[in-house]
Amino acid sequence: MTREETENRGEDMVIDVPQTTNPKTKIENPDEFNVHYLRIYYGNMFPYTDIHKWLSYGHDGKHPGCDEYYFGRREFSFTLENDVYLRYKSFKNASAMEDAIKGSFPYKIDIGAVYSVDPDKRHAYAQTGTNVFTPVERELVFDIDITDYDDVRYCCSGADVCSRCWPLMTVAIKVIDTSLREDFGFKHILWVFSGRRGVHCWVCDAKARRLTNEQRSAVAEYFRVYKGNENNARKVALMGHSLHPFLARSYGDFLQKFFERDLQATQSIFSSKEKYEKILEMISDEDIQSELREKWENSARSSLSEEDISRTRWEQLKSTLQSKKQKSAFSLMNLKIPVLLSFNLVSNVPGSNAAEVSKQMNHLLKAPFCVHPKTGRVCVPIDPNNCDEFDPLAVPTLPQLIEEINSGGSKMDVDDDVSERNLLGRSIKFFRSSFLEPLLKSCKEEIESSYNTKIEKSKDSFSW
């Protein structure tokens, strides 16, 4: 692209840009996502090299232990304009991937599993009769959507998000990220904004990539507290007399504070009958349900604010559960209900539909640094250690990025020199320094050590 210096920062500037880039095309709705912006983005900004490096997991090196066909066995899928969907694409190397993307400008790029054979040639192998085309490696992924939290989200509906409900995502990131690291011992975890209303999590440790479907399900189930589905009222699952350490930690470290302070302030989840009924339904003890319902239905409209009403009712719920403790033998469990309720409400991870993507190796998930076709926002990484600061509404959009280039703010086309000042550059830099570099370092070590073991083994067999 020829970099145009534009003096004026007026509104019409955005319109000018694509025209100067490609004079033949006309842009009618410059604020929306369109294929012309996409051309510029894929032409000059998309971090091909980084994505290739990541998905090669060290196998693009010169070490004799490298599997040079590793990247080529990865499935990609493209969603083109008009919802044309192409599965089982694969690329030999970074430049083949770049050419294919630049050749078709997909609206969406999904990343699938690494297969036993090149996905593009799967039919050739199918002729042999034995079923050799199977997924062999796949990152452990989670797809969390803000609509999973619609039970406690009253500020927005559907695909909308705002600064009042986004913290629900933030707390989910904290709970899962902490558990993935502390409990499961994973180190290479990438969180990505999905472009509109959710986040994706990619666990990339070698061990995570080799989990079987059953083991993936187990991890997903570990995070799931309630049982039930749309047809089946969700009840808090209660067992035993004390909390599992994972629940206790999540509650103590994140959920309680978030629930009692932030969520009550932003969503007032007990303030009206419509709201509290959803929560009462989750309590399996019907006596408690009706006692609280009675109390709340009859409480006269006071001058209290919605938020205060909500807080008072939460306290009443907790004390009712506490007092039941003296009466029944099973009541120790009731102590747990506040904890589990809040867990259920705040962090029902991952949503019932999204769970499948975590459990099956051959499912696909949108690639980082894609652009969401509805919002035009780039799927940038999120730093789990500073996720409170992440603002989904401040994520750069395609028009913004293009404006920036044209106003001379960046030199993306000059090598891969990303600048801190650049909107996208910051994200790419974060991706490299906090995710890619440590990941590649450990990949290299693993390749070397497994190569050395192999050499040792063959030496042993020679000595006989």
Added chain:
Amino acid sequence: MEVHRPQKRASSSDVVSNATIPLYLTAPPMEVRLEEFELFAIDRLRVLKAVSDGLARGKNPKEMDNLVDNSWKEHMTVPDVSEMFNKDIISHFVLRLVYCRSDELKKWFLSMETALFRHRFRLQKPESLKEKLRQVERSLGQNSPDIEPIYYKVPFEEVPDLVAGRRVFIQKGYAFVAGSQLVSLVVTQFRSHLSKALILTNRKWTTTIREREKDRLTPIVEGLSTSYLGPDYSQSNEYADISLKDIDQVAKSSFPLCMRHLFEKLREDHHLKHGGRMQLGLFLKGVGLKLDDALAFWRAEFTKKVGSERFDKEYAYSIRHNYGKEGKRTDYTPYACQKIISSAPGVGDHHGCPYRHFSEDNLRAALGRMGLSSRGMEDVMDKVRNKHYQLACTLTFEAVYGTSCDAGINHPNQYFEESQKILKSKTPTAPV
């Protein structure tokens, strides 16, 4: 033969609980008599069927322990311990051959063998050992309230079921598995080994064994997975003896849904395609319809549509054939549920299992005509959704006759006989 045995052989009088549980790592290099090859497999199959039935009925782990214990005692126990050990191993490997042949078979076998292993393992009762250890401690004058609990630190991937249920503590990728949870660890290993082994067996089967054994083992192996293990209904017995004039009334009162449907369709269309004629015809034979009556019955209907000349020419032969009066002169046996469920009725066919082959709406309507309440219907539909067609039929039976049927329905003729037993006991003078 190389078999992994658990380290300790417990010592109590209970044979089943303390018999060694093999991991079936290698096939036995011993000679097996052909009849044992099949008989042992059938016995094991009975145990696996019982396990499958128990699981489908939602029995809890304790009940499953008992079920496995009883069923194993009934079918697999032989007086000589080493004989029993051989029977265990031989039957397992025979069934591997039988069940490696399709993904559906593999899946069923894998879950049932894993469940069987799990409960046999649980039945080894580590509690009794704990009690002995405690006894030793007490004898030494040590007064510790409990044995030091032992935890096994294993990668979390090895105990997925414990992780899924948050039943273990996990730290930095390692799960801490209590001694009492050891079964999960072993079962996971067992399952993954068996799963891999089945794939290999399948490869061997399709490449070499099937062809090499086509005159000897292949027919046995292919027959076993669909074989019916219940009582023999090829000969009618005391309850089953109907004559032509009663047939409409009996069909209404005692036929299972699959046969009612065929019967009604025959009366309606005066015709049934081959699959339907076989399924209903053999059932009626099992019920006790004599050959002459059967010929009259089919003729009465078919002639309304195809004329008597064509009936005699095209259809009468196969009816006599069913009764062993033509061709190979084999006396054919009525179809069991399994065969009916696994059939694939096409357009215009009315055979098959309604619980499996009907649409939900049609099935609901049909069940309504059998007089099921909406409550009973939901229970049945629930089983259908979970693909437990025989249980759905059993529940229908229980709802219609108001008594429980613990054995479960495995055969349309069994349904008929059970129903006749109940009806006869209620009205002893009623004509059958």
